[in-house]
Amino acid sequence: MADTNTRHSGKIPDQGALRAVGKRVRERLADNPAAYKLPTDRAEIWAVGAFYSPAECERLRDMIDGVARPSSVYEGAEDDDYRTSSSGDVDRDDPFVRKISRRIDDFLGLDSGWGEAIQGQRYLPGQQFKPHHDWFHQDSSYWDREMARGGQRCITAMAFLNDVEEGGTTDFTEVGLSVTPQTGALLVWNNADADGVPNLDTMHAGTPVIRGVKYIFTRWYRTRDWN
Numbered sequence: 001m002a003d004t005n006t007r008h009s010g011k012i013p014d015q016g017a018l019r020a021v022g023k024r025v026r027e028r029l030a031d032n033p034a035a036y037k038l039p040t041d042r043a044e045i046w047a048v049g050a051f052y053s054p055a056e057c058e059r060l061r062d063m064i065d066g067v068a069r070p071s072s073v074y075e076g077a078e079d080d081d082y083r084t085s086s087s088g089d090v091d092r093d094d095p096f097v098r099k100i101s102r103r104i105d106d107f108l109g110l111d112s113g114w115g116e117a118i119q120g121q122r123y124l125p126g127q128q129f130k131p132h133h134d135w136f137h138q139d140s141s142y143w144d145r146e147m148a149r150g151g152q153r154c155i156t157a158m159a160f161l162n163d164v165e166e167g168g169t170t171d172f173t174e175v176g177l178s179v180t181p182q183t184g185a186l187l188v189w190n191n192a193d194a195d196g197v198p199n200l201d202t203m204h205a206g207t208p209v210i211r212g213v214k215y216i217f218t219r220w221y222r223t224r225d226w227n
């Protein structure tokens with residue numbers, strides 16, 4: 001993948017906002033004993049166990065079954081098996097979904113309006129999401145559209161909705177960390193570094209499920225109101 005954001009000598013779009021959000025989340029989570037910071041200096045990644053109850057996870061899995069369609073990638077799926085899961089946006093106006101989203105907003109101290117609609121994903125055996133960055137690349141076809149609808153992605157929050165029998169780990173391929181799905185656990189990372197520059201070391205993948213099914217949902221936060 002291109003790394004034009006860091007190669008451009010000029011200004012980095014949304015850099016000030018990325019720096020400010022990173023600082024806010026870093027300070028907030030440092031004060032929260034439930035947030036475990038993963039052992040790397042190259043990216044800011046936190047995990048929280050049992051953030052959602054088993055009953056909440058079950059309800060979310062059912063909702064995902066109702067909306068899941070073959071996933072798309074924004075661009076550059078030069079490779080047919082790049083993202084082979086099924087995904088779908090759950091109804092953002094549903095009171096239960098609002099409660100689930102708001103719990104993350106409160107945990108991170110972020111404005112709900114900055115969060116994209118929760119996107120559910122389901123992976124069957126053999127399905128995966130190959131290594132990628134969640135932040136938008138400046139040379140992509142969707143750059144202008146996404147800048148106009150909320151700006152760069154600053155924080156990713158991802159919830160594991162079940163235990164997977166085998167495979168389906170979330171791997172941070174540059175920093176060499178692998179996270180095993182656990183029902184109700186939340187994984188959070190800063191897509192930028194402390195200076196507000198999109199961080200190449202946040203490269204990550206949903207590795208192929210080997211046995212069982214994997215359910216997750218992702219909430220990506222922007223630097224401005226998303227719509």
Ligand SMILES: O=C(O)CCC(=O)C(=O)O
Binds near residue numbers: 168204218
């Ligand atoms: O399935 C995973 O573990 C990763 C999902 C992911 O990278 C995403 O939703 O952006």
Ligand SMILES: [Fe+2]
Binds near residue numbers: 133134
């Ligand atoms: Fe991702």
